[in-house]
Amino acid sequence: MARIIAGVASSHVPAIGAAIDNHRTDEPYWKRVFSGFEKSKEWMAKANPDVCIAVYNDHASAFSVEFVPTFALGCAAEFPPADEGWGPRPVPVVKGHTELAAHIAQSVILDEFDLTVVNKMEVDHGLTVPLNLMFGSPKEWPCPVIPLAVNVVLYPPPTGHRCYMLGRAIRKAVQSYPEDLRVVMFGTGGMSHQISGPRAGLINSKFDKAFLDNLSKDPQKLVRMPHVEYMREAGAEGIEMVMWLVMRGALDDKVDEVYRYYTVPASNTAVGHIILENRARGGKSAPARKSPAGKRKPAAARKARAPARRAAAARAKVATVRN
């Protein structure tokens, strides 16, 4: 049985990609940003997933305004890097996992998520920058990656609740896949930023930090947050953070936060990053169709897991970097 072992959230600022591509990662400005991902790369190398599912958004690269799918699942074997105006990024072609992607499409559509199946798609910095941050710059990406493009460009994007529930449905799909695969979910974008209009440059670190706290410990607080609150508090483009909720929905109700990094700025954006691990095996989550209000486990079950939780919390403390 395949299972989701962890979730990673990370900003996908294009300037981070440009700094990598132009070999500027040693400059003090960029060193600060990249230093926050050194531990993440170690974690990722250790986690060594068989497949990643990356929730991201396209920025007028693969999708113009001709058609705007709300959720588009990349079911192709390959996703070449898109030319975003300066030639395609010099990063490896993203290899998909066609069997698992087909299985997910089949499962989540029957679970009433009417997603768009995409068999030909180029991927832009929204997807490739987080891959760089977590895998570095290898000749080939170390595992297949299934892209899940979410519309956050044309208002309204799917609601946070919808995103969270899609995560739940993806989790169910993954768990019903017969092969023994270990899967890491990526949620990308954010954190607070506004890059358009006279209010451009907006950063709201308090919002971001509270969002990270809730994402980790109490995602139910986030799933009902209306779009206007994201836009008002975290900037017009900060609404990208709904994509992190797809990732979170695919994880257990209770997770261990093993790492966090936050810094301002990268170009116009607050960079946020968090790694959440599912607890060992068989962590249960609310079934996909029920309301997201996760039911609490019986006290005995909670107690039995307490030592593991404490150990994980201790680990998290050591690893966490707060700026």
Added chain:
Amino acid sequence: MARQKEYEDIPGTFVFDQERSRQGYGINMFCMSLMKEDNRKAFKANEAEYLKKFKLTLEQTDAVLKRDYNRMLELGGNIYFTAKLGATDGHSFQHLAAVMTGSSQEDYAKMMLGGGRSIEGNRSKSGKAAAKPARRAKAAKPKAKPRSKARSKRG
């Protein structure tokens, strides 16, 4: 149709919603065309002539020719698309951001290095949306309120 749009209360922000998308299709498709080198050349050779292909309104054409980025957004352009026009002109994204905020690129870059534009005083045109105290522990600084009030008086 006239649905109340709560986000219109956010200052300095043009939300690319369905209505703007409807109006701005031409602007965005024009910008998208600039992904091809031949098209960039053709546009640069005769901007007004090139724009005719995209059926923009007179106001939209004017905004593009004048590189009035805020006006383009207001008339239905989306930032990820209009950024392609900026790139065609050889400008960095931060240059465009500075232009939209009415500051020099240097000042804008300084603001970002200093932690970005503060949310305080930038939440609401009407002053109705005060900082949310519910947002974990020490949410709002009290100074947001008087500023918002001053705004609402002006409005």
